[in-house]
Amino acid sequence: MMQMPLKVNAMAFPVLFLIATLSPHQNKQAQTQSHLTHQAVTCAVENQAFKDGETITYKLYYNWNFVWLSAGEVQFKVKELDDQFHFSAMGTTYKSYEWFFKVRDYYxxxxxxxxxxxxxSVRDVEEGKYRLYDRVTFDQDKGKxxxxxxxxxETAEMAKYDIDxxxxxxxxxxxxxxNVDITNYKKGDALPLKVFMDKESWPxxxxxxGKEGDVKVKGLGRFNTIRVSPEVIAGDIFDDxxxxxxxxxxxxxxxPLLIESPLSVGSVKAVLKDYKNLRHDLRAEVK
Structure with a gap:
């Protein structure tokens, strides 16, 4: 019997897009160098895209051996505080998928x-037998x-890191x-970002x-869209x-309506299932 490719675990739930660019099981030595871009690094943006109470839910699918499996869901929430926003994401596998792999991830x-x-930033991760708790406090002014x-x-230990x-x-x-203003972007322009995760900074x-019209999302309709392509890190999860x-x-x-990506084994996609409390009317929907 062919062995199941269980290493595809971490791709799915931590924000795919997130989620999605990084995995706790990837090898940084396999990282590709970031190309030069035409856009300057943006350190701050004013929020014009979301509001307090926004909740968006995605259904996640994994394709293995030409069969699409309904893997689970991830839900994102926004809460407005006095001088902060609190973002949260909870990813869980469906019971029907957990014979294959069980995930309970909270970010x-x-x-x-x-x-x-x-x-x-807090990550509380349960992926198969893998466990991780990581609470990171950022001092952006001092670069720490x-x-x-x-x-x-209970067993976590403190460590300090230099950050850009x-x-x-x-x-x-x-x-x-x-919230990034892409008004003057041309196809192929890129925005550089830096993410701190797993004790390291990732460029x-x-x-x-570019723009793509009439993209269908099952159960929600058709939409005019903008397509973006995030850089991923080659390793256990993604090929070069x-x-x-x-x-x-x-x-x-x-x-975000739809996320698609091939993996080293199989492929994955996340599809918007439900949304509420958007800041603006959903004018991109094609009537």
Missing amino acids: ESYVDKKTLLPEV AFSLRGKSK PCMHDVLSMVYFLR LKMTYA DTEMNIWVTDDQNRL
Whole structure:
């Protein structure tokens, strides 16, 4: 009997897009160098895309041996605080998928309202037998990150790391990108980003791939979209030539609708299932 490719675990739930660019099981030595871009590094953006109470849910699928399996769901929430936004993401596998692999991942991030840069980031991960608790406190002004990390909160140990300016975590990156002004972007232009994760800083880029109309999302309708392609890290999960694609609404919400990516084994996609409390009317929908 063919062995199941269980190493595809971490791709799916931590923000795919996130989620999606990084995995706790990947080898940084396999990282490709980020290309030069035409866009300057952006350290702060004003939020115009989301509001308090926004909740978006995605259904996740994994394709193995030409069969699409309904793997689970991930739900993102926004809560507005006095001078911060609190972002959270909870990813869980369906019971019907857990014979293959079980995931219970929780991510949260407290970000500065004025910059959308993270101040505190928490990952509480359960993926098969893998466990991780990691609470990172960012001092953006002094270029430091303090990571309380271990297999559990009770056994976690503190370590200090140097970080570059404008450093993101996975969740802050998602909401930050929704607010980047791409008015003057041309196809192929890229935005450089830096993400701190797993005790290291990762230089990445998000490439603008242009506008695409009439993209269908099952159960929700058809939409005018903008397609972007985030850089991924080659390793256990992604091959060297992997291209991930994300379609977001071509309106002020910049709502991610669909994420697709091949993996080293199989492929994965996340499809928007439900949304509520958007900041703007969903004008990208094709009537």
